[in-house]
Amino acid sequence: MDWKLEVVVVPVADVDRARLFYEEQAGFTVDHDTRLGDGVRVVQLTPPGSGCSIVVGTGVTEAPPGSVKGLQLVVADVQRAHGELVARGVEVSPVQHFEDGARVDGPGGEWNSFVFFNDPDGNGWAVQESPPR
Incomplete structure (x- = not known):
């Protein structure tokens, strides 16, 4: 049996601001923006080419925003990814390694080889370069 990780919940304070950041700056695709009644809104976004999405x-x-x-x-x-993020206005680290x-x-x-950035709430992301396959 396959066990696939398909969604990760990312806690944010302002859903509209987060959607705008992930869609326009990080380049994720909005899969859906659904209201499920009073106080429940689910915005699912997927990075290009990914089998896993995030939900804000x-x-x-109940996790605090930015945690x-x-x-x-x-x-x-990773150099190209860095350039794309910078071009979209994301504050991103230089290419770095450990x-x-x-x-x-x-x-x-x-x-x-990595670059690092945070969303507007401080949730932390790394972008890692994989070797040619």
Whole structure:
């Protein structure tokens, strides 16, 4: 039996602001924006090419806004991803890698080149470059 992770809930304070950020700045596709009654709104967004989506909304989690850290996207070209995020107005770190447990500017070896950004609430994202397959 397959067990597939398909949705991760990301807690936010302002659903409209989060939707705008993820759609226009991060480049995610809006799958749906649904109101399920008083106080419940579910906005599902999917990164390009991903089998897993995120959900932001009201009435979907009790976690405080900005409390999710370590969300990770994987791309074939981290420099290109960095450029796309910058072009869309995302405040993103330079390309970095880990060396002796610390972040160091510049690309690293296989699976060790990243850029980092936060959404408007402070939820933390990493974008990691995968080696050619």
